[in-house]
Amino acid sequence: xxxxxxxxxxxxxxxxxPDGEFRCSGWETQIGPRYSGTxxxxxxxxxxxxxxxxxxxxxxxxGLGYSVLEWEDCPNTDLRLLRVGGRLPTWxxxxxSTNEMGQGVVLFGRGGPRGPAVTGDFxxxxxxxxxxxxxxxxxxxxxxxxxxxxxxxxxxxxxxYLVAWFTxxxxxxxxxxxxxxxxxxVFLQASPGEWKLAGVLSAVQSTFKADPDGPPFNxxxxxxxxxxxxxxxxxxxxxxxxxxxxxxxxxxxxxxxYSEWLNTQLAKPAAIPVxxxxxxxxxxxxxxxxxxxxxxxxxxxxxxxxxxTGRRFYQLDGASTLTARRLxxxxxxxxx
Numbered sequence: 001x002x003x004x005x006x007x008x009x010x011x012x013x014x015x016x017x018p019d020g021e022f023r024c025s026g027w028e029t030q031i032g033p034r035y036s037g038t039x040x041x042x043x044x045x046x047x048x049x050x051x052x053x054x055x056x057x058x059x060x061x062x063g064l065g066y067s068v069l070e071w072e073d074c075p076n077t078d079l080r081l082l083r084v085g086g087r088l089p090t091w092x093x094x095x096x097s098t099n100e101m102g103q104g105v106v107l108f109g110r111g112g113p114r115g116p117a118v119t120g121d122f123x124x125x126x127x128x129x130x131x132x133x134x135x136x137x138x139x140x141x142x143x144x145x146x147x148x149x150x151x152x153x154x155x156x157x158x159x160x161y162l163v164a165w166f167t168x169x170x171x172x173x174x175x176x177x178x179x180x181x182x183x184x185x186v187f188l189q190a191s192p193g194e195w196k197l198a199g200v201l202s203a204v205q206s207t208f209k210a211d212p213d214g215p216p217f218n219x220x221x222x223x224x225x226x227x228x229x230x231x232x233x234x235x236x237x238x239x240x241x242x243x244x245x246x247x248x249x250x251x252x253x254x255x256x257x258y259s260e261w262l263n264t265q266l267a268k269p270a271a272i273p274v275x276x277x278x279x280x281x282x283x284x285x286x287x288x289x290x291x292x293x294x295x296x297x298x299x300x301x302x303x304x305x306x307x308x309t310g311r312r313f314y315q316l317d318g319a320s321t322l323t324a325r326r327l328x329x330x331x332x333x334x335x336x
Contacts, residue, residue: 007172026187038185039091047183049080077159085295109181120226130221143175167247199252
């Protein structure tokens with residue numbers, strides 16, 4: 001569903017780019033409208049492997065639609081790198097340093113706001129403990145949290161993870177995640193004004209029972225003391241650690257642990273070559289690569305935003321020739 005905020009259930013909250021101290025913290029690099037992921041290069045997106053995004057999957061970024069032409073999984077992790085046709089309008093710098101512990105982060109995901117309240121019984125008093133997951137609306141939202149641990153995964157979920165906790169003492173912007181947020185970016189401020197991609201959202205502690213005979217439910221819980229959790233298939237128990245840490249945790253694959261793999265993949269030549277679109281203000285040039293465009297090689301089409309004012313001249317750097325151009329809605333369609 002979506003990034004769930006501690007401070008508000010307003011479905012419009014945090015649905016525009018963060019400003020102030022969190023300005024330029026990654027919002028503009030998040031793909032949509034139904035998948036979460038982060039642009040990390042001119043033609044690459046980093047996301048969660050378990051989403052299954054593959055060849056011919058489509059997504060959008062800043063009004064342009066892109067098709068996945070190639071993909072590669074990082075071995076023994078939940079990371080998948082996608083390559084698209086064309087040039088993405090903006091992208092994030094992946095974090096390579098390993099100083100994430102104790103750092104505040106901004107996280108992004110798509111889905112619905114928080115649902116109905118979840119309460120627990122404390123000495124006969126009903127107390128707010130969290131909120132059920134809601135219906136997805138695929139709206140991009142952001143929130144904040146703190147990295148409190150680095151963890152190695154299991155055989156079923158291998159890899160290194162950044163760990164954050166959803167509690168009740170980290171301010172109104174404090175956030176946890178739910179289904180639909182997988183693949184979203186987690187950013188930390190590497191230096192003043194410089195935000196880098198530190199993690200890719202992967203998993204969250206979220207399934208509970210109010211009593212042994214009751215139905216399980218999924219919720220963003222900041223106090224899990226009254227609830228049972230699944231210890232093994234069909235076995236529900238109280239976690240003894242809940243008394244020391246009543247919050248719930250979410251995990252993001254640690255990008256810095258795989259920076260060597262990521263840099264190698266980003267430097268690889270494309271297995272499926274596509275033409276580069278060049279443009280200039282005058283027909284004589286000089287021409288340089290257009291800032292943002294998408295290429296569909298199966299249809300031999302290129303999509304761009306038309307210039308807001310003046311003229312723009314286009315050419316391809318390969319042997320192909322542009323054969324047609326026309327406006328298609330708010331976009332300019334070029335065929336080659």
